[in-house]
Amino acid sequence: MSRAVDSDTPSDGVLPVTLRAIDTRNWQTCIHLELEPEQARKLASNLYSLAEAYVEPRCTPMGIYAGVQMIGFVMFEWHPATHTYSIPRFMIDRRWQGGGYGARALQAIIDTLKGEQPDAPILISLTPDNMPARRLYERLGFVDTKHRLHGEDVLRYA
Incomplete structure (x- = not known):
């Protein structure tokens, strides 16, 4: 797989990952990020997520960058009543x-x-059959709450 590499690429070839706000300069890049077809059936589109963030002030959409290239998207929410975060959207472009x-x-x-x-x-959810996401989430410290919301398993990072 070929990836564009900028002049600030470390010697190990791994680009630094950062989060940046979605704004007028990058929203179109965000909506053109792609998932594999099977993955896309399990997650709302980035366009839908940006529309949701526009009308739901608790939602914060962010671009995920490797170096200067947007490679993914995340949207998280702060819930003051329960003092929790949730991550209803998280995706990495299929090419990355x-x-x-x-x-x-x-x-x-x-x-x-x-x-x-x-x-x-921090709460994150996934469809019960999404084993690659489950393995990733659990590897980073998320634990299955054994609770299901809207047909999705909820995991918690404390």
């Missing part, structure tokens, strides 16, 4: 999957949220 970017992106998300509210649990 398999290189460890999903794990580094999720860790960047965890670090960002814990930096804002260190004691707040």
Whole structure:
């Protein structure tokens, strides 16, 4: 798989992963990120998610970047009544999957949220048959709550 590499690429070839706000400069890039067809059936589109964030102020959409390239999307929500975060959307573009970017992106998300509210649990959900996502989430410390919401298993990071 060929990836564009900028001049700031470390010698190990792994680009740093950062989160950046979705705004007028990058929203179109965001809506053109792609999943494999089977994955796309399990997750709302980025376009839908941006529309949701527009009308739901508790939603925060962010681009996931490897170096200067947007490679994914996340949307998280703060729930003040329960003092928890939830991550209803998380995706890495199909062309960037398999290189460890999903794990580094999720860790960047965890670090960002814990930096804002260190004691707040983080919830993420997935369809019961999404074993690759489950393995990733559990590897990074999420634990299955044994609770199901809207047909999806809910995992918790404390």
